[in-house]
Amino acid sequence: MTIVGIVRERREPEDRVAASADVVKRYRAQGLEVLVEKGAGAGSAISDQAFAQAGAELAPDAASVFARADVILKVQGPTAQEIGRLRAGQLLVGMLDPYNRRKEVAALAERGVTAFALELLPRTTRAQAMDVLSSQANLAGYRAVVEAMAAYARVVPMMMTAAGTIPAAKVFVVGAGVAGLQAIATARRMGAVVTATDVRPQAKGEIESLGAKFVGYIPEDAATAGGYARPLTPEEQKRQAEVLADHIRSQDIVITTAQVPGRKAPRIVTKEMVRSMKPGSVLLDVAVESGGNIEGSRADKVVSVEGVRILGPRNLPSRVAPTASALYARNLFNFLALLFPEGSEGPRIDTEDELIRSTLLTHEGRVVHPDFQGGNGA
Ligand code: NAD
Numbered sequence: 258m259t260i261v262g263i264v265r266e267r268r269e270p271e272d273r274v275a276a277s278a279d280v281v282k283r284y285r286a287q288g289l290e291v292l293v294e295k296g297a298g299a300g301s302a303i304s305d306q307a308f309a310q311a312g313a314e315l316a317p318d319a320a321s322v323f324a325r326a327d328v329i330l331k332v333q334g335p336t337a338q339e340i341g342r343l344r345a346g347q348l349l350v351g352m353l354d355p356y357n358r359r360k361e362v363a364a365l366a367e368r369g370v371t372a373f374a375l376e377l378l379p380r381t382t383r384a385q386a387m388d389v390l391s392s393q394a395n396l397a398g399y400r401a402v403v404e405a406m407a408a409y410a411r412v413v414p415m416m417m418t419a420a421g422t423i424p425a426a427k428v429f430v431v432g433a434g435v436a437g438l439q440a441i442a443t444a445r446r447m448g449a450v451v452t453a454t455d456v457r458p459q460a461k462g463e464i465e466s467l468g469a470k471f472v473g474y475i476p477e478d479a480a481t482a483g484g485y486a487r488p489l490t491p492e493e494q495k496r497q498a499e500v501l502a503d504h505i506r507s508q509d510i511v512i513t514t515a516q517v518p519g520r521k522a523p524r525i526v527t528k529e530m531v532r533s534m535k536p537g538s539v540l541l542d543v544a545v546e547s548g549g550n551i552e553g554s555r556a557d558k559v560v561s562v563e564g565v566r567i568l569g570p571r572n573l574p575s576r577v578a579p580t581a582s583a584l585y586a587r588n589l590f591n592f593l594a595l596l597f598p599e600g601s602e603g604p605r606i607d608t609e610d611e612l613i614r615s616t617l618l619t620h621e622g623r624v625v626h627p628d629f630q631g632g633n634g635a
Contacts, residue, residue, distance in 0.1 A: 259597065259604075260290040262326025264319040265297040268333045270557075270571060272300030272578035275330035275351065277586040281311035284590065289597065290314065294322050300575075301582040328596075328604070330589050332582075334358050335365075345369025345622075348596070348604055350589060352376050352389055355618055355629050356519045362629050366619035371606060373616040375592060377626070380484055384612055386591040391435045392584040397543055397573035398439030398514065402428075404576075405510050405541040406447060408559070408568055414448025425450045429472070429508040431501075431525055431550060432515030433460040436543055440512050441469045449510070454501065456486050474500045485518050498527065506533040511540040513550035519628075521548035528552045528562070536564025545569035592616075 261284055263276045274297050276284075281291045291313040295305050305315050316322045323329065323342035331351030335343065340361060343349060346369060353374040355362050365372045378384045385391070405428075406413055415425040428444040430437050430453040437453060437460075444451045445468055453464045454473030457480040461471045476493040479486055489497065505511060505526065511534075515523050522544035531540060531553065542554035553560050554569040561567075574581040595612055596604045608614045618626045 258288070258290050259328065260292050260326045261593070262292045262316075262322040262329045263297050263313075264294045264322050264329070264331070264339075265299075266332050267319075267336045267339065270575055271333055272575045273332045273582045273585060274298045274301050274303065274578075275332050275582075275586060275589055276308075276313075277301075277583045278303055278307040278311040279583070280586040280590045281308055281313045284593075285312035287594075287597065287599070289593075292316050292322050292326055294319050298582075301578040303579070303582070328593070330593075332585060334361055337364075340364050340368065343368050343370045346371070349373070350375065350592060352393075353618065355626070359629060362618055362624055362626075366622060366624045369622050371604075371620045372618045373592070373613075374618050374626075375588070375616055377616045377618075377628075378592075378612060379615055381611075387588045387612070389585060389588045392588055393574040393581060394435040394514075395439045396577050396581050396584070398436035398512075399443050400573040400576050401436070401512050401514070401541050401543050401570075402440050402443040402447070404568060404570060404573075405512055405539050406444075408541075408566060409510055409539045410537055411509070413444075426509040427452070427507060428510045428512065429453065429505060430469070431455075431511065431513040432544075433464050434514065434516070436514040437512075438463060438467060440514060440543075441467045444510075444512075445469065452504065452508075454497075455515075456480075456489065456497070457484075472500070472504050473497065483518075486515070488517050488520060488523065494523075497525070498530075501525065502527075502530050502533070505530045508534065509538050511538075511551075512543065513540070514543040515550050516544055516547060522550050524548075524550065524552060526551040531562050531565055531567065534565045538565045539568065540565065541568040541570070543573060546571050 293308045293313045328348040334353040349372040355374045375389045413426040416423040426449045428449040428451045430440045433455040451469040452472045464471045474497045542551040544550045554567045
């Protein structure tokens with residue numbers, strides 16, 4: 258019988274886990290065995306007992322999970338030690354970050370592992386139930402607002418009190434993809450006056466439908482066929498900076514979420530823009546791990562610039578780990594249904610299926626994904 262293996266995540270900071278008790282029950286109902294390393298759910302408030310009650314078998318350590326499981330489910334890509342524990346023919350599914358981990362991709366191929374990187378799923382309707390980027394970015398957007406508002410020393414909503422009226426805080430969201438749109442919605446719920454920007458023309462309507470005002474500049478053909486943004490030309494960046502510099506000066510909180518897939522995040526907020534803000538203002542760079550949208554932001558550090566603070570928390574979804582794990586685990590379950598259709602004996606790697614083909618990194622000793630061939634590069 259097929260064994261699905263879950264281990265505690267070893268990369269830091271990471272409190273998420275690739276299964277929930279609810280999803281273990283579903284795997285069992287599908288006829289799959291589930292083997293969970295003891296303590297794997299601790300960061301997500303899932304006890305060993307909860308996993309066991311749902312029908313999982315508990316393993317004393319990660320090594321025994323790697324040794325026995327046919328499929329290893331992960332949140333983040335494997336460490337060198339974990340790669341060393343994987344064996345030929347074993348399946349690995351997770352957010353393997355292949356653009357930044359080409360060496361690991363090559364190593365997985367060498368070990369004969371069949372590895373799937375779920376970030377590479379197309380953003381289509383059929384893929385929505387497994388769309389890990391969306392489920393996690395949505396939570397990142399929410400948590401970014403919570404953290405920025407906690408760091409902001411003034412109150413956010415307008416308050417009319419006997420002692421006087423306090424105006425609502427002004428929040429500006431840069432990048433209105435999944436994370437940015439949730440940041441807008443969350444900031445609105447807290448009573449902030451919200452504005453937002455993006456470079457894709459569709460984003461303007463989405464910003465407005467959430468009750469925020471669009472501010473900014475939309476270059477021509479800025480959206481690619483895949484629905485993502487393309488990098489801006491230096492001339493376009495200059496025009497964008499002119500519009501934003503004027504706006505950012507008057508903002509209390511700025512949250513940046515702009516990304517261009519497979520590339521360094523675009524630098525959008527300059528030091529001068531930060532300096533133009535009032536003391537006590539807060540910026541939070543959700544893109545800090547991919548290079549940062551804000552000049553001067555640093556991973557997991559609070560940088561003060563003349564009384565303005567720049568936050569750069571890494572891995573925001575992990576800061577709401579119980580929720581993030583629950584959604585991520587369901588995404589994985591839905592993806593596994595493609596690999597193990599009902600009644601199947603072993604995995605079915607059907608490369609005719611767009612969702613399988615787009616995520617399959619390595620198979621039968623080779624790097625099979627066209628974007629990552631050519632070996633040991635970065
Ligand atoms: P992302 O994380 O790649 O980028 C975040 C946002 O930053 C995007 O909106 C992007 O346009 C914006 N951005 C990039 N460069 C910028 C710049 N220089 N200045 C300002 N903004 C900039 O994007 P995402 O959140 O993964 O979403 C990408 C697309 O996928 C969106 O169109 C989204 O609606 C779409 N999507 C579709 C589905 C679906 O099921 N059909 C699901 C999820 C997302």
